[in-house]
Amino acid sequence: MKDLPEDFSAWCDREREAGRMADIDRGLLILTRRGQPQTGSEEETLLVLLMVAILSRARRDGHVLIDLDEVQHHPWVLSWKNRLPDPSRWEAILDAHPLVTGPGEGPSPFLYANRCLYFSALYRQESFLARSIRERLSLGAREPDARDQEILRLASGGVEDRRRLLEGALFRPFFLLTGGPGTGKTYTSAEILKVWKILRPEAHLVVATPTGKAARRFREALSLPEVDVLTLHRLLGISPGGASPGEDRPLVQDLVLVDECSMVDLSLMARLFRALSPETSVILVGDPDQLSSVGPGSVFGDLALAMSVEQKTRPEISRSFQVLTRNYRQDSWDDFGRLAEGVRQGDAGTVLEILASGEKSGPIRWIEPRTGAIREIGKTLIEAWLPVVESRSAEEAWEKLGQFALLGAVREGPLGTRTVNRLLRNHFENRSGCTRRFVPVIVTENSVESGFMNGDPGLLEMEGNTAIRAFFQGPGQTMRVASPLLMPAWEEAFALTVHKSQGSEFDHVTVLLGSESNALLSRSLLYTAVTRARKRLTVYASRGVLREALSNAGGRSTGLFQALLATGRKESAPG
Structure with missing residues (x-):
């Protein structure tokens, strides 16, 4: 059984400890190493392992492929640059590898096409989808x-x-x-x-x-x-x-x-x-x-x-x-409409101008991280959630539940949704006279048998630290009462990631981005966040973080766009 090269294995450990590599990436590298030929040179072995590591991480980040020309500038490639073969040989090395095939060839875990490396399953799905859509577009319409x-x-x-x-x-x-x-x-x-x-x-x-x-x-x-x-x-x-x-x-x-x-x-x-x-x-x-x-x-x-x-x-x-x-x-020329369009276009000047002109009590408010700002934003969050938490009935709490949303970019870290949820939970648990309260929650898995679906918002009625009843949307405008013991997996929802907020709208939205750079910051994330707000928007972010998000178009590496155009050209070609 072939192990990873010792120095490469140590490097993987360091990358994993730094949070840049996951266990699933390393596991895939071990399987790849076992499938490599005994005759390959050290530099060829390193190249294939690096490409697989980058491809695995890329998939976790939402990409479908890695481009051989672009990946030459990847930090992982640069860290091993002196021990890799010349880039002019990469295509031939990958093409000759037993775990890599081309389109239409036999089954394998990886596929190489058009100077891009894929997981074979994703390539097949992409090709099938492009072909299926094109077939439907080519069908005649009923007049x-x-x-x-x-x-x-x-x-x-x-x-x-x-x-x-x-x-x-x-x-x-x-x-x-x-x-x-x-x-x-x-x-x-x-x-x-x-x-x-x-x-x-x-x-x-x-x-x-x-x-x-x-x-x-x-x-x-x-x-x-x-x-x-x-x-x-x-x-x-x-x-x-x-x-x-x-x-x-x-x-x-x-x-x-x-x-x-x-x-x-x-x-x-x-x-x-x-x-x-x-x-x-x-x-x-x-x-x-x-x-x-x-x-x-x-x-x-x-x-x-x-x-x-x-x-x-x-x-x-x-x-x-x-x-x-x-x-x-919204009027396309009011501040909400102009802000959304500015974010969509990546126009930092317009976005910062609109945010800076907002008044403290106005519909759009910008709080920049500074001394005392976190206390100010904390007070805002408590005031926003207090009417829900201290409602006199489940019906009253439910009516107020959709009025406010606190959105974050990430789950972990000082401003991650898990941290903020824990801080708000602790605050309301320790608040005098708040022994009976309502806590917002969200279901995190599908359960067809019990009728719960991933993303369902709900309320837990708490007595002290014990959940006694759960409330969810029933048919029409009715409310469904459930036992907390019979619920599928759930988590508190004082704060949600922007991803989980998609498809929802709220009267007032607060967006927590802070001042730290983050790989997840993108134009589409900011656009999705600010367009959840109907009447009021509060943005807690530094000028630098906003510029970073707006400058990152957040595109994913996929082949679907080109595949759709390619199949379209074939259909429209003469003869």
Whole structure:
């Protein structure tokens, strides 16, 4: 059994202690080393191990691939630069390795294509998804007859842009609907579903979302009980005694509409398309500028960009693609609208100007880290949560629960959500007269049997340090009471990561970024955070941290955009 080279193993230990390498990365390196040929030189061995280490870390950071030209400047490569082969030989070394294959070759853990290294499974998912979407885009649309045209005219109110949107969503097998916060994505989606039912009353429609919270929010907005609204995991998951939907057992719905698509990773989206029958229409809805999924890929952003680029040369693409631009929630020229657009564009001057002009009691407030600032922000947080914690009833607490959100970039560290949750919990536990209180929580795993879904917000009623009852959203506007002992995994939710807040809106949002540089800071994270606020926004961040976030476009290394364009060029080529 071959072990890692001694000096490389020691280096891995140092990187792991520094938090730059995870146990799963090291485990993969050991498996890779065992599969390496005995004849390889030391420099070839080091190159392959380094590429695998970087690829493994990249996957944890949401990337699908590593580019051989870009990876030459990676800190891990630079630290071993003097002991690696010349970059001109890297491609040949990887291509000859027994654990690395090319497209269309036999099974292997890694795949090399277009000067990029992938995990083979992710490459297959990406290729399959690009091909599946292209096949749907190439299918002919059903032409509306006279009755259909009249229904479209009435449903659109005679507005031609609206009529074209509805026609594309109703008669084409694939449709993409994008737009920023407040542009009416949910309203438009609901209208599409309602007109679908008018045109085809017997049609089986389903709405799928990445989280249970998003499913409940959409269900309330839809008010159409004959349309199923459930999580993607539930739609695609294994039911007791049954098999998961797939190519040999496709979904039977006439339409699948997926909301909050920016949160859907590559693997889950590929699994959805693998489960679709050729007769099922698909509508994908989301905001491509929001944070990408937790898992690898930026599927919705890549898809929106590819269709935006291609419709310039292939006008027919525009029939399957619509961008909503009018903001119904905020005037595009008020401070909220200007701030969101400034963040989206990475315009630090505009963002800092708007934040700096905010008044202490105004709708937008900026608190810069300084002496006494943490006490000020702490007081703000306590005052914001006190009405919920000290509510006289669960109904009162629930009504106030959605009014405030405290959002952080990370879970760990001085301003991590775990730390802040612990500090606020301790404060309210020790507060005089606060023995009976309500604590905000969030479910962190799906439990189909008990009806809980990952992301469901709730309340725990506490007597001293004992949770006696749990409250969650029930059907409609009712409240569901549950035993804390029967709940799936959960955590306190005084503070949430920005990722967990996606799909939600709050009257007042406080964003905790502090003054420390962080690899997770990005334009999309800040954009997602500030656009959760409806009426008030408080930002606790240094000028430097804000500039860092705005300068980081936060793109992920994927091949989907290029794969979509490549398949599109093949289809449109003559002959």
